[in-house]
Amino acid sequence: RYFLVALLAALTLWVGVKFLDEARDLTKPDIGSPTINVSGEGKVFAKPDIGSVSFSVISEGGPGPEVAQQDAAQKMESIVLFLKNSGVDEKDIKTVSYDISPLYSTENKKRELTGYEVRQTLALKVRDLAKLGALITGATELGANSIGGVSFEIDDSEALKLEARAKAIADAKAKARVLSKNLGVRLGEIISFSEYGGPVPFYGYASGFGMGGDIEKSYIPPIPTGQNEIVSNVNITFEIR
Numbered sequence: 001r002y003f004l005v006a007l008l009a010a011l012t013l014w015v016g017v018k019f020l021d022e023a024r025d026l027t028k029p030d031i032g033s034p035t036i037n038v039s040g041e042g043k044v045f046a047k048p049d050i051g052s053v054s055f056s057v058i059s060e061g062g063p064g065p066e067v068a069q070q071d072a073a074q075k076m077e078s079i080v081l082f083l084k085n086s087g088v089d090e091k092d093i094k095t096v097s098y099d100i101s102p103l104y105s106t107e108n109k110k111r112e113l114t115g116y117e118v119r120q121t122l123a124l125k126v127r128d129l130a131k132l133g134a135l136i137t138g139a140t141e142l143g144a145n146s147i148g149g150v151s152f153e154i155d156d157s158e159a160l161k162l163e164a165r166a167k168a169i170a171d172a173k174a175k176a177r178v179l180s181k182n183l184g185v186r187l188g189e190i191i192s193f194s195e196y197g198g199p200v201p202f203y204g205y206a207s208g209f210g211m212g213g214d215i216e217k218s219y220i221p222p223i224p225t226g227q228n229e230i231v232s233n234v235n236i237t238f239e240i241r
Contacts, residue, residue: 032225036183037237038175042167044230048152051126051225054096055079055139056146062115065100070116075143082138083124092125123149133220156177164232165195166188172236180240188239198232 057075061067083093098120105114126132136147154160180187193239 018144033067033188033191033239034185035237036062036176036179036240037235038172038179040168040170040172040175040236041197042169042171042234044164044167045227046154046155046157046160046230048225048228049127049129050153050155051129051132051223052121052149052151052153053126053132053136053147054121054149055144056119056121056148057143058117058119058145060103060115060117062103063113065116065118068116068118069100072120076122078121078142079122079139079144083135084144084221086131086135086138087128088124088126088135092127094123095120096123097121123145125172127155129223129225132223136223143155150223152228154228155231157230160230161232164197164230165234167196168197168232168234169236172234176236176238180238183240185240188241191237191239192235193237194235195232197233 057072059068059072059075061071064233080093084090099118101117101119102113103115103117105112124135126135132150140147176187
């Protein structure tokens with residue numbers, strides 16, 4: 001009987017110790033494999049092959065909106081016809097806004113309706129950049145009295161994006177090799193990868209176009225295109241050993 005009591009006591013003690021060990025294992029934080037995180041950047045430069053620009057026709061008239069609408073419509077029709085005759089494809093000509101706003105007089109501290117302003121804005125894509133300056137001049141002579149939003153882009157930039165990404169990855173890997181050497185560790189598998197970035201459009205400048213028909217002697221402005229920058233930024237996490 002004494003032996004049985006001693007055996008039960010020993011068994012109880014063993015179960016208690018085992019339970020405490022397992023409890024400690026459950027509460028022990030799992031820090032996983034050690035890692036390092038590095039970033040890399042890749043840039044590619046290329047000459048753009050598409051230009052974008054917007055033309056606005058702004059007309060005023062009264063007492064109703066019809067006069068301003070008719071004037072704006074006639075000018076815009078002439079501009080669109082000129083663009084098409086200059087080789088611009090119809091798919092690259094798009095109306096992006098059409099607004100009618102009342103005009104008021106505040107003479108003698110009395111607010112009176114005097115007419116309406118009509119503003120129609122056209123967005124244009126130019127695939128022959130050599131024509132861009134002449135198109136801006138021609139549209140202005142035909143009544144476009146606001147020019148803006150000149151920018152340049154690359155029509156097919158996928159290959160350039162891939163090139164920029166490859167450069168960014170190579171940059172990150174080179175940094176990882178240097179860092180692992182400084183830390184005295186060896187690089188293992190790639191744990192995670194992320195990328196951000198993309199083409200950076202180049203914005204030109206077009207100004208000096210006040211009211212339609214004011215350009216002296218059909219002056220054609222120079223529109224330098226510069227180069228576009230395609231950027232890729234990556235983050236790579238490596239396991240280290």
